Amino acid sequence: MNYESGTIEGQGAHALPDMGQGAERRGKRRMLIVAGLIAILAALAAAWAFSGGGAAGKDGAAGKREAQLPTVTVIAPGRESVDRTISATGTLAARREMPVGVAGEGGLVTRVLVEPGQWVGAGQVLATIDRSVQTQTIAQLSAQVNVARSDAVLAQAELDRARALVDRGFISKADLQRRGATRDAAQARVSVAQAAVAEQRARTGRLDIRAPAAGLILTRQVEPGQIVGQGTGVMFRMAQGGQMEMQARLAESDLTGLSVGARAKVTPVGSQQAFDGEVWQVAPVIDPQTRQGIARIALRYDRALRPGGFASATIVAGATVAPLLPDSALQSDERGSFVYIVDAAGKIARRDVRIGQVSDGGVAIAAGLDGSERVVRSAGGFLAPGQTVKPVLAKAS
Missing domain, CATH: 1.10.287 (Helix Hairpins)
Known part of the structure; x- marks a missing residue:
């Protein structure tokens, strides 16, 4: 009994170590298999990332960054023909004013036949003397x-x-x-x-006071019963042919380049109506006190044009070709006027400009732009040089 028991117990003692070593080998094999699978999955993930997934990720990130860029409206102004206009003020007058007085010996005025605002013919009797x-x-x-x-x-x-x-x-x-x-x-x-x-x-x-030419009676300074003679002075004032003019006062610099025939629009004070005219005479001298000269603008007769009245005029003194921008595109600081442009990389850049003619259509740029640039149309105060933006091209206006 003892022998058998001892034998069995001896065998069992030897069998236990064999069973533990087999389990350990199986565990190692499982770990190797799992590690291999993980390595394969990692390789596949890396290959996917490098082949397509990574590019899509980059594109997505770039798209997000682009979506976050501020959108800026820009215009390409090009070059347009811009009228050079001159603004002026002055007085209305008869183009050819004719004072009418006593031509003969004079005497007692018996009749006055005309009133201011009346048209008369050449030689027509205006007043008679006894x-x-x-x-x-x-x-x-x-x-x-x-x-x-x-x-x-x-x-x-x-x-x-x-x-x-x-x-x-x-x-x-x-x-x-x-x-x-x-x-x-x-x-x-x-x-x-x-x-x-x-x-x-x-x-x-x-003794008859007659009109020297056909025209419009402007003033009447005589009445029946008045004694008139050579020293009486002017009895009537006439506008020859009813022609009117505006005597526009201009600075020396504005007179430069202004020629006869230049188109003009004249607006009397208190009126919204503008009358077409043209410069028919440019003063050959400058007033030494005011440093101004007079440009005389011929006008057709109209009841709204009253000699002696005040008026403003806009004279077209020529044309230039230049980029034309809206007022909102221009900014200024201590360095002068400037605009923001968007370069090829989508970055904001400052461009100093010199302003030319200003009109209802916009502001002409005399220097600094050639018209091909992408100019920020508005909101320039919220931008800074070097900032990246998303430009949206709009029609220049």
Whole structure:
């Protein structure tokens, strides 16, 4: 019994170590298998990342970054023809003002036939002056003409009779010559008397105040019953042909390059209506006190154009070709005017510019841009040079 038991117990003691070593080997194999699977999965993941998954991830990240960039509206202004305009103020006046006064001896005004604002023709009577004395003088001189004509007829008759008798020897040739001279003197006295009548009639006719040319009556400074003469002064003021003008005062720099024929628009004070005109004369001199000159703008007659009134004018003095930007695109600081542009990399860059003509259509850029740049249209105050943005091109306006 003991032997068997001892034998069995001995065998069991030897069997236990064998069983533990087998389990350990199986565990190692499982760990190797798991490690191999993990390595294979890692390799597959790396291959996927390098082949497509990584690119998609990068694209996704780039897309997120791009979505976070601020969107900025930009314009490409190009180059346009921009009118060079000059703003001016001045007074309205008759283009050719004609003062009308007493041309003759004067006297008592009996009638005034026109009113301001009335159109008259050349030679039309504007006012009449009493001519009762002049009428009597004409009658007297006309009578003297008749007397002189009678003397001339008598002298001619005596001369004719003397010619008939000279051949018979009753009258000498000397008497015939004296009677011829008497006839000539009588005829001369007729001519003198006629000239005197014509002169008096001309003087009487000058008592009528007449329009020197066709035009518009602007002012009337005479009334019936008024005594007028050479020292009375102007009785009427007329605008020849009704033509008007604006006398625009301009600085020396604005007069440079301004030529006759330049288009203009004139707006009287208190009116919303603008009238078309053109410069017909540019002052050849500059006022030494104000350093200004006058450009005279011809205008057609209109009831709204009142001489002496104040008006403003916009004169087109030529054209230039330049980029045209809206006001919102321009900024300024202590360095001057500038705009923001977006370069090819989508970054903001400052560009200093020089402003040219300013009009309702926008601001012309005299220097700093060639028109091909992408200019930030607005919101430039929220941007900074070097900032990356997402530009959206809009139509220039």
